[in-house]
Amino acid sequence: MKETDGRSADARRRSESSRLAILESATDLVREVGYEKMTIEAIAARAGVGKQTIYRWWPSKGAVLFDSFVAMNEKGAELAALPDTGDIESDLKAVLAATADELNDPMYDVPMRALNTAISNDDTLAAQYAEWLETPMREVKRRRLQAAQDAGQLSPALDLDIAIDLIWGPLLNRWLQRSGPLNSTYTNGIVDSVLDGIRAR
Amino acid sequence: MKETDGRSADARRRSESSRLAILESATDLVREVGYEKMTIEAIAARAGVGKQTIYRWWPSKGAVLFDSFVAMNEKGAELAALPDTGDIESDLKAVLAATADELNDPMYDVPMRALNTAISNDDTLAAQYAEWLETPMREVKRRRLQAAQDAGQLSPALDLDIAIDLIWGPLLNRWLQRSGPLNSTYTNGIVDSVLDGIRAR
């Protein structure tokens, strides 16, 4: 995987059409049957490709899945910036509610859960995830928080990386552990508490 | 699973020694080879048990693994209460740092990651996890926060369930997604920010 850069050097002969067919098949299959029941054999069959063509370029089905996520995000052009109405509180509530909606939609839930399973059990994949998917997304979030901090809405001493974890971590954790419903009551509660703190004043 | 309660009627003839051998084998195996490579066949072989004995009492390897966790926690008797020195801030910092240490230890990391994988891909398991493992742990956490709230250290209007998510969610999420190091700098930062909020004042 990560065949999207240095590729020209060592893989000039690689078939681009096969690569795309494989990534698309993986995307479709993970949605249809889930991560554990998605097999390399099925990916190859659906893509009209020999199994060896998958094994030649990817070390595991997790890696194929990962690349299919990267490919999807590349097509989606530059990652959209978070909304900025000037009011960090309402913006965050809107973003978190939207995220919760997405996580409730099986269309997104199933593949993302699959990706998380893959990452959770493969260090290499986790590192690539960090570099190619998490970092850009974190950058987008950081930019919005930076703007709020610059505007004096967030504490000037605040470590924005911690802030990001604080805001999105609880939601993602509840999603992954299925430990409760994901709705705006919950997400609004998070934003309120995180912004103002939980200590009595 | 959790076959030790109401089901006692139809399982009077069940071999307790086989059940224990199976749970122990599962515990050992998940540590040695991880969740995905742990097979029911291997569990049965190591436990000196027929495969059918596993299939008779558990619906999936995730369920076996889950029961082995429940069994471990039962042996550890009543879940210890969180420390209460009267200072909620230092207590939380201590607890989170200890949790981080645990999550850094492969002895705990591997099986817990396995359990999370199992939960993430199985609603039934998630429900049982919530009932038998998460709820008690959450209760312990809630009791400490309740004490702090009663002592006037936490905001009186605070929803303690959200507070728990706020405090532990970021750490667990960073652990599961392997998105950064788990150390006391991080955990202290979380506690500080959560307690005081991130909004400029």
Added chain:
Amino acid sequence: MKETDGRSADARRRSESSRLAILESATDLVREVGYEKMTIEAIAARAGVGKQTIYRWWPSKGAVLFDSFVAMNEKGAELAALPDTGDIESDLKAVLAATADELNDPMYDVPMRALNTAISNDDTLAAQYAEWLETPMREVKRRRLQAAQDAGQLSPALDLDIAIDLIWGPLLNRWLQRSGPLNSTYTNGIVDSVLDGIRAR
């Protein structure tokens, strides 16, 4: 293979119906596609059997094929004796002509050629062939020659094993090497020459 005797001891649980289906599939397939293109996968599929069931009991496709021959010969009851009209010359000519006919018939030619390929490339198989198929057939031939010798039609000093090779060897060799047509002109010529010798008198 050779599972037809001691079987009861170590394979009481073996499925007789699967065994028969496998042997029959092998017989059919070798006729339809030949030895080299007959695959274990196809045998299993046609027999409605898991591949493992073949691998469990036979070491190679040659071994399966061999057993299917043994099974066919068992069903054919006791090996028929060669005709004995009292005239060894005409009897041998009749038998050799019949054998030539058989070898010209693809129904027999293809599987027998397959069996020979298997034997030629596998010592173990050759030994089993010798014990289970060649020896009984040779015994039948020897009995007819013995009768002729007893009747004073063959040289009393003659080693019957050599005689058998002399009579059948040339025909079988021409068949295997495809070095000429198999017809009664040829077989009669063999019998004449072998009986009377080729030395000028």
Added chain:
Amino acid sequence: MKETDGRSADARRRSESSRLAILESATDLVREVGYEKMTIEAIAARAGVGKQTIYRWWPSKGAVLFDSFVAMNEKGAELAALPDTGDIESDLKAVLAATADELNDPMYDVPMRALNTAISNDDTLAAQYAEWLETPMREVKRRRLQAAQDAGQLSPALDLDIAIDLIWGPLLNRWLQRSGPLNSTYTNGIVDSVLDGIRAR
């Protein structure tokens, strides 16, 4: 195969060094791993040649093997005549014993067995074998028998082709079917019986 004759027109540009490397690799490989395990891929790799170069000039691995035999026999110049001491009986015994020795030597046994497997399963190859290898060898044998016949040692009415089959057939058949040891006791017995016949006199 036998591509060195009429085809010269369209093969002027053919690389002779590649051709030789392929034939030599085939010879070596068949000795090392046997016919069934010899692959075109391995031949190409060992010869330092692209697979296409083999597929361009030969239709099957059997054809390559066959050509490697032809090449070996060409190097050995004109096929040596059989010894002629004037005594056909002792000459035949000597030749058959020498042949038996050769067939007992794995150096010769393995490749020749491979060639026979190839022939046995490929009509085209069998025809070419007949033309390029069997016919010349048969001619050599016929010449020696002709001399004996001319000298009055063999029956004047004898069909020499049948005689050749009678003399060499049993030995070759025993070799191919591995149905007994190849030694001079056996070969002498054949010669004696074939020369004098087996009929009582």
Added chain:
DNA sequence: TACTAACCGAGACGGTACGTCGGGTCTTACT
């Protein structure tokens, strides 16, 4: 002397089959 076409090594490609592993079911014999 350059042109150009075939040949060459290399190796990716869509496939088929390999021999193995494990899933979940079923049967046998023992407790």
Added chain:
DNA sequence: AGTAAGACCCGACGTACCGTCTCGGTTAGTA
């Protein structure tokens, strides 16, 4: 009835080769 053992059908694994197909780079013969 529950159990250890293990055969069974099945599906997938990851690998080896099949025969075909580019890809650049020689290497002849032709212009």
